[in-house]
Amino acid sequence: VLDLDADAAERVAAEVREKGHEASPFGGVDVSDRAQVDAAVHTLVNVLAALCRPTAGTARVAGYDVVRQSREVRRRIALTGQFAAVDEQISGRDNLVLVARLRGTGRRDALRRAAELLEMFDLTGAADRPVRGYSGGMRRRLDLAASLTGRPEVLFLDEPTTGLDPAARLAAWTVVERLVRDGTTVVLTTQYLDEADRLADTITVLAGGRVVASGAPADLKARVGGRTATARLAGPDAVRAAARALRTEGLGPEYDPRRDVIAVPLTGPRDLAVVARTLDAEVMGDYELAVTAPTLDDVYLSLTGPARPDAAARGAS
Structure with missing residues (x-):
């Protein structure tokens, strides 16, 4: 839940404009028009992950305030960015054990959890090889596995399939679907409408700084015809x-x-x-x-208009 009042949103928008971007506030959330809200979305994810403080207003994740109860928020979440953040000099297994140990897990439990995740992400055969020899898709799977060492309640995936080949994207989608089935709440940002169509329960379409539509993918497509x-x-x-x-x-x-x-x-x-x-x-x-x-491309164009595709933003969760 994000709740910023209109004055606060305008102040945030002004800060974005000072950095050379055009921005306008909508419903308490700041949206950058020219950059298709990339920067705004990443900032929003960082706020919700308790990595940076909102200029004003409040945000709650898993029932906890991201500012006043940031430690409790961090205990319950994990965040994976656009690029795999793994240590290339050590093995995949050691990467997972390292992350688990940094989260306070004992060595025996860390080894057990690493083995579970390596099997879940089909990396057992490469578990003891240095990560520098992994393909891009393998690194992405390892990065996702690392984010699950602490069994998070909420997992933030910030454009997780950027730069992946089709096979690696499909593998990542399968993992996300499995996580949702197992009870993990996944908040995903993406530029790929087919990805949003497959993975999102709810899609929100933004245009001109306002929410122009929100709903399940099937419901949005039904509006088009x-x-x-x-x-x-x-x-x-x-x-x-x-x-x-x-x-x-x-x-x-x-x-x-x-x-x-x-x-x-x-x-x-x-x-x-x-x-x-x-x-x-x-x-x-x-x-x-x-x-x-109808596809989500049809929905997007019908709601935002083809004349100014750069003036609209789209998000999925």
């Missing part, structure tokens, strides 16, 4: 003929005469069958037909 049937035809003439025929069936085709594609919003259970039957009757030759559902 339902499924769409898209057909690629032989040419503009075929597109115009198909559009006329589809309109006589009570459908609302959309097309650009300069292109060979026609899109038909599907509003009822029989619409797709009508589209296919009409195209079979009207189109000479082969055509391609696909059905697509």
Whole structure:
């Protein structure tokens, strides 16, 4: 829970502007327009992780005030940033034992916890090799494992898959999903909308310093519309003929005469069958037909507008 009053938010925004960024306050939280709130989001995460003090207002994590009860907050959380913070000169196992020992865990328990985490993150085979020989994906998994040595109630993941290849990203997603199933609260920031779609229970869309939408991914996509049937035809003439025929069936085709594609919003259970039957009757030759559902990209653009994509911010939790 973050609660900054309007005056405090304006003071924070002024500080950001002094550093050369444009910023505006929304609902008590400061948002940097030009940088797509990267700096603001990272600052917010640091405040919630009790790593820096808010200029004004209050924030609570796991029921504790991040300023007055920062020690209690730190005992219950872990934070993983954009880049793996691991010691390359020692082994993966020693990295985990070191972090556990720094958190006050006894050596025997630290070794036991390290073994559990190495198995959980599929690193047992590389456990005793120096980390300098690990791939980027392995380092990221080790970094995530290190953040779990203390069994945190809340785990902050600040753009955890930045720079990872597709396979490593998928592995990281699987780990996050497992953590949530096991009862860990995960607060994740990301620039990837497909990542937010898969991992987030709630997504908040910000534009112009204001919350313009918030809800489950499926609910947000439902606001944009339902499924769409898209057909690629032989040419503009075929597109115009198909559009006329589809309109006589009570459908609302959309097309650009300069292109060979026609899109038909599907509003009822029989619409797709009508589209296919009409195209079979009207189109000479082969055509391609696909059905697509709205994506979070569609949601983002519909809410913020394509003209100023830099003026909007997006976050997920």
